[in-house]
Amino acid sequence: MASTGTTDANDNPYEGLYGGDATHWAFGTAFADPLAGVVGPTGREVAVPDGVDARDLATYAVMLADDALVMSQRIAEWCSNAPDLEEDVALSNVALDLLGQARLLYTRAAAVDPDGVPPLPEGSPAPPEDAFAFFRDAAGFRNVHLAEVENGDFADAVVRILVFATWRLALTERLSESTDPILAAVAAKAVKELTYHRDYAGRWVVTLAGGTEESRRRVLAAWDRLWPLWPELGASHPVEERLARAGAGVDPAVVVASVDDVLRQVRDAAGMEEPEHRPAARPQGRDGRHTDALVPLLADMQSVARAHPTGRW
Amino acid sequence: MSEIRAEWPLYEVFVRGKRGLNHVHVGSLHAPDDAMALRHARDVYTRRNEGVSLWVVRSDAITASSPDEKDPLFAPSGDKVYRHPTFYEIPENVPHM
Numbered sequence: 001m002a003s004t005g006t007t008d009a010n011d012n013p014y015e016g017l018y019g020g021d022a023t024h025w026a027f028g029t030a031f032a033d034p035l036a037g038v039v040g041p042t043g044r045e046v047a048v049p050d051g052v053d054a055r056d057l058a059t060y061a062v063m064l065a066d067d068a069l070v071m072s073q074r075i076a077e078w079c080s081n082a083p084d085l086e087e088d089v090a091l092s093n094v095a096l097d098l099l100g101q102a103r104l105l106y107t108r109a110a111a112v113d114p115d116g117v118p119p120l121p122e123g124s125p126a127p128p129e130d131a132f133a134f135f136r137d138a139a140g141f142r143n144v145h146l147a148e149v150e151n152g153d154f155a156d157a158v159v160r161i162l163v164f165a166t167w168r169l170a171l172t173e174r175l176s177e178s179t180d181p182i183l184a185a186v187a188a189k190a191v192k193e194l195t196y197h198r199d200y201a202g203r204w205v206v207t208l209a210g211g212t213e214e215s216r217r218r219v220l221a222a223w224d225r226l227w228p229l230w231p232e233l234g235a236s237h238p239v240e241e242r243l244a245r246a247g248a249g250v251d252p253a254v255v256v257a258s259v260d261d262v263l264r265q266v267r268d269a270a271g272m273e274e275p276e277h278r279p280a281a282r283p284q285g286r287d288g289r290h291t292d293a294l295v296p297l298l299a300d301m302q303s304v305a306r307a308h309p310t311g312r313w
Numbered sequence: 314m315s316e317i318r319a320e321w322p323l324y325e326v327f328v329r330g331k332r333g334l335n336h337v338h339v340g341s342l343h344a345p346d347d348a349m350a351l352r353h354a355r356d357v358y359t360r361r362n363e364g365v366s367l368w369v370v371r372s373d374a375i376t377a378s379s380p381d382e383k384d385p386l387f388a389p390s391g392d393k394v395y396r397h398p399t400f401y402e403i404p405e406n407v408p409h410m
Contacts, residue, residue, distance in 0.1 A: 084321070086342050090356040200352055207345065 048112050049179040052246045057180060058113035059142070060243045062132065063286055064171075065105035066143035069133055070294070071164055072098035073301050074151055083154050090200060094161060097193040104186045106132040111182075121309035134305035138295050139288045146229040148285070148294045155208055155215070155222035162201035163226060166262045167233045169194035170255035179247040202266050209270035223272065231281035234259070240286075323372040324350040326357075328364035336368050344369075 048054045075095040082088040110117045110128030118131045118140070126134070146164055151157060172194060175187035208219040234256035243249025267274070284290070305311070321343040327336035339358050344350035350369040359367065378386055390396070 084343060086344065086353040086357060089360070090353065093356050093360055196355075203349060203352070207349070 046111070046180075046182055049246070049248055052180065052243065052248045054112045055116065056239050056242050057183075057248060058109040058116045059239045060249050061105045061109035061112075061183065062116075063142040063237070063239070065102040065109065065132065066141050066285075067147050067164075067168070068098040068105070069102035070141065070143040070297065071147035072096070072102065073297055074147065074149075075157070075161070077151055078157060087154070091157065094197050094200070097190075097197070101186065101190050101193070102133070103129045104182075104189075108180075108182045108186070123310045125310070125312055126305070130305065134302045138290050138298055141290065141294065141298070142286050142288060143294075144229075144232050144285045145291055146226065146233060148297060149226075149229065149291055150293050152222065152225065153218060155218040156225065158201045158204035158208070159219065159222040159226050160201075161197055162205055162266065163230055163233075163263065165194045165197035165201060167252070167255065167259050169198055170259050170262075171250050171252060174250040174255070178249065183248065198262075205266055206270045209272055219270070220272065223275065227275045228278070231278045232284050235281040235283045235286075237283045237286040321345050324354070324369045325372050325375060326354040327368040327370075328354075328358055329366040330363060331365055336366065339363075341372060347371075 048057055072095045075091050075098070078091040079088060079095075082091055106129035107127075109132070114128075117128045118135045120126055120131050120135055146160065169191065172187040172190040176184050176191060178184040178187065205219060208215040210216070234252050236251050236253045240249055240251050244251035244254075264274070323341055324344055325341050326339050328339050329336045342350065342353050342357055344353045347369065351367060354367050354369050358364070
């Protein structure tokens with residue numbers, strides 16, 4: 001496109017990409033709605049699949065949403081604190097992807113079991129997804145411990161994202177076949193995001209392990225710190241088992257072997273030892289039992305919404 | 314401990330938009346290696362749906378013209394109007410001209 005007058009192509013590097021059409025900037029064009037063709041405006045239009053208990057389905061959606069929301073909040077804490085500007089943006093993108101997954105899942109939970117939505121303060125205009133995020137206490141959250149523990153250093157961040165994304169990717173790949181069309185659509189969207197998160201984190205784990213003595217020491221220490229949290233991710237909760245039997249959910253026990261396999265490949269590429277064999281685990285966070293780290297995380301995340309319960313955002 | 318470079322090398326980033334035909338330079342970033350530069354470019358420059366393809370190249374691999382050479386390189390073409398194909402009558406039934 002020829003430049004004329006004051007519009008110099010050098011002023012806006014993106015001009016050449018769009019021929020000067022700026023409509024792509026804010027929610028403009030070509031954005032794909034993951035629920036397009038699946039769901040109407042509120043998510044209530046889609047019935048609960050046959051043989052699935054509505055309350056179980058809602059609880060299951062909240063479990064997956066809580067994992068995403070709490071992990072998102074932890075990763076978002078890296079914003080402005082990452083080792084480099086580029087990592088700052090990369091980590092923020094991961095956090096926002098997970099936040100998007102959480103919103104869709106909370107919305108589905110509220111649609112199939114409206115009684116399960118936490119009560120809002122008088123006069124609050126908040127949608128159900130915000131009720132789940134901001135007006136529940138720690139004991140009501142059903143996320144796994146890996147999502148909630150404190151951040152540590154950058155090596156912790158990439159090891160944690162690697163383990164979390166590998167596990168969640170294995171779950172969502174199967175969940176994209178769910179008999180619940182909303183969960184299936186949300187999972188299909190999440191698969192692409194999580195594939196990138198796993199790739200990003202895996203590369204960093206290998207890079208740090210093969211970098212300097214200091215970077216290797218740190219990534220090995222991160223692996224030692226976070227590895228004890230992995231067994232809980234493979235522990236089946238009764239709700240997950242029932243949903244899996246009905247074809248609407250995934251029992252995490254079935255993905256343990258494939259996740260182990262991927263993590264072993266990364267360790268091999270990084271020249272890292274096989275960690276100690278771990279004991280079988282039972283659910284912790286899925287039943288509302290949490291580490292001490294969750295309460296301050298929620299206090300931080302919920303402070304603004306609770307201070308202004310009638311606020312509009 | 315081996316010597317550590319204080320700064321990652323600089324890379325230039327080129328994005329091809331959905332509707333664009335060619336890659337366009339959009340900016341630069343730092344990255345530890347080529348593969349990571351591509352991922353950083355994805356994270357920094359395509360997070361608002363800008364592109365479908367990315368190139369990254371080490372900035373020190375680019376040979377650039379110097380501002381000092383601006384006149385001898387570019388000024389001579391400023392008055393060669395006959396180099397523009399503007400002296401032809403284009404028939405009305407020729408499309409895309």
